[in-house]
Amino acid sequence: MRPMRNKMVKCRNLKLGVGRPKIAVPITGHTMADILAAVPAIKAAQPDLVEWRIDFYDAVMDPVKLQQTGQQLRAVLGDIALLTTFRTSGEGGNLALTEAAYFDICATALAGGYTDALDLERYHDETAVKRLVAQAHQQNVVVIMSNHDFEQTPAQSDIVQRLASMVDWGADIAKMAVMPQSAADVLTLLAATNEAQQTLTQPVITMAMGDLGKVSRLAGEVFGSCLSFATVGAASAPGQISVERLRPILDELTLNN
Numbered sequence: 001m002r003p004m005r006n007k008m009v010k011c012r013n014l015k016l017g018v019g020r021p022k023i024a025v026p027i028t029g030h031t032m033a034d035i036l037a038a039v040p041a042i043k044a045a046q047p048d049l050v051e052w053r054i055d056f057y058d059a060v061m062d063p064v065k066l067q068q069t070g071q072q073l074r075a076v077l078g079d080i081a082l083l084t085t086f087r088t089s090g091e092g093g094n095l096a097l098t099e100a101a102y103f104d105i106c107a108t109a110l111a112g113g114y115t116d117a118l119d120l121e122r123y124h125d126e127t128a129v130k131r132l133v134a135q136a137h138q139q140n141v142v143v144i145m146s147n148h149d150f151e152q153t154p155a156q157s158d159i160v161q162r163l164a165s166m167v168d169w170g171a172d173i174a175k176m177a178v179m180p181q182s183a184a185d186v187l188t189l190l191a192a193t194n195e196a197q198q199t200l201t202q203p204v205i206t207m208a209m210g211d212l213g214k215v216s217r218l219a220g221e222v223f224g225s226c227l228s229f230a231t232v233g234a235a236s237a238p239g240q241i242s243v244e245r246l247r248p249i250l251d252e253l254t255l256n257n
């Protein structure tokens with residue numbers, strides 16, 4: 001029997017949470033030229049969504065440049081959905097920032113009017129996170145709330161509780177990445193995904209990182225993760241495989257009944 005799926009979330013022309021898992025490709029360029037130059041090869045690979053990792057962008061602290069680059073990226077992407085993510089250094093990102101600067105950058109990205117979705121890390125000040133959720137929703141921007149544990153894999157109940165708390169705080173989609181140290185850890189992540197997708201009202205995105213966790217990036221259809229990050233060129237996290245290799249595996253694992 002096909003597993004039960006949660007509510008669908010629309011992001012531009014994408015329906016997340018229904019049908020097969022969608023494919024996201026990160027852009028990790030440091031300059032506007034690098035960022036825009038990555039687009040033709042990405043478009044040729046036909047991902048469902050592009051993630052702009054603004055923590056890699058040299059001018060991320062300059063609001064005007066951030067918005068202009070975002071708008072140019074939006075224009076060249078055509079109709080591909082765009083997710084903007086600032087990953088803080090505590091969660092595996094590229095740049096250390098004060099809390100205030102993190103929230104300012106997220107607000108600047110939203111005010112730029114170019115993004116279809118925003119990644120918001122769950123483990124920051126509650127009032128500030130909820131204020132950004134409200135701002136995003138006013139602008140019809142999808143909130144993907146996230147948490148990354150680059151050291152280990154929390155217990156199943158802890159992972160589910162973290163995902164549930166994201167939904168409580170207004171996330172449209174709840175995302176959790178863990179670092180497995182054993183095959184048992186990968187099973188824990190998959191079991192937590194299965195439980196969360198059956199019990200939460202919103203879709204979830206999960207992954208176990210590194211080589212041990214690769215299987216979790218392939219198996220979203222079965223366990224209930226609605227988006228898998230894959231590469232065209234540079235990876236943004238350990239264990240990502242190329243879009244070219246991922247797509248036929250997702251096709252193969254499609255549930256037809």
Ligand SMILES: O=C1C[C@@](O)(C(=O)O)C[C@@H](O)[C@@H]1O
Nearest residue numbers: 026085177207209229236237
């Ligand atoms: O949250 C995620 C997931 C990710 O960490 C991964 O493991 O594929 C890659 C990040 O770019 C993205 O923001």
